[in-house]
Amino acid sequence: MEKRKLYQMSILVVASVIAIGCSGEKTPQPTVEKKQAQVPPPVVESGITLSSLKSSGVSRVSLRGDKSYKQGSSIRFIVNTMGKSGYLYIVYLDNKGDTGLLYPNEHSPLSELSGEYLFPRDFGNMNIRATKDCGDCPQEKTTIYALLSKQPITDIDKITKEQLLSFGTKGSQSKGLSMSTGGSKVDNSNLDVGRLEFLVK
Numbered sequence: 731m732e733k734r735k736l737y738q739m740s741i742l743v744v745a746s747v748i749a750i751g752c753s754g755e756k757t758p759q760p761t762v763e764k765k766q767a768q769v770p771p772p773v774v775e776s777g778i779t780l781s782s783l784k785s786s787g788v789s790r791v792s793l794r795g796d797k798s799y800k801q802g803s804s805i806r807f808i809v810n811t812m813g814k815s816g817y818l819y820i821v822y823l824d825n826k827g828d829t830g831l832l833y834p835n836e837h838s839p840l841s842e843l844s845g846e847y848l849f850p851r852d853f854g855n856m857n858i859r860a861t862k863d864c865g866d867c868p869q870e871k872t873t874i875y876a877l878l879s880k881q882p883i884t885d886i887d888k889i890t891k892e893q894l895l896s897f898g899t900k901g902s903q904s905k906g907l908s909m910s911t912g913g914s915k916v917d918n919s920n921l922d923v924g925r926l927e928f929l930v931k
Contacts, residue, residue, distance in 0.1 A: 776881075778879065779883070784919045785923050790922035791818075795928065799930050799931070804857055805849075806850070807926055808846060809848075810847075814922055815843065816878040816922070818843045819876070819886050821877065821886075821894065826863060831886060831887060832858065832874075870929065871927060872929075875897070875924070876926075878921065
């Protein structure tokens with residue numbers, strides 16, 4: 731009798747194990763492989779540096795705007811790449827020799843451009859006002875430069891007064907005159923420059 735009870739109990743245990751095993755079956759879950767955290771690739775600055783730029787010195791980007799502003803008034807001007815395409819940078823040079831980048835900016839990132847544009851409407855539409863640092867002087871000069879490069883300029887934020895002046899003075903061309911000294915010179919410039927001066931009164 732005891733053997734029979736033991737036998738029945740063992741059958742019950744086996745049956746319950748099988749029943750629990752069957753009813754508790756889980757649907758197979760996809761295995762998740764633990765991967766090492768992926769490190770983003772280093773940012774490679776592709777482009778050209780300021781020291782590598784060569785300008786022909788002839789104004790090939792057109793800048794048109796007012797020649798004088800009252801202090802506090804909004805500055806506006808037209809930039810025309812004259813049929814060329816490239817990466818456009820708009821930089822100002824003030825009376826003290828300080829430079830600043832107007833485009834590209836946080837509202838309008840760098841992109842390849844070609845055509846005619848109105849500043850500031852087409853470059854982030856910021857309100858740029860005319861100011862002068864000297865309180866007792868009657869007027870102060872500011873110069874705007876438009877630089878059109880065939881490649882992005884990687885260190886444009888470090889541009890200096892001397893570099894801006896050198897871009898504008900290599901070679902010369904008078905209004906309405908063009909001089910040739912014979913032979914055809916190959917243009918190896920990778921930068922076109924435009925310049926606009928105005929006075930703040």
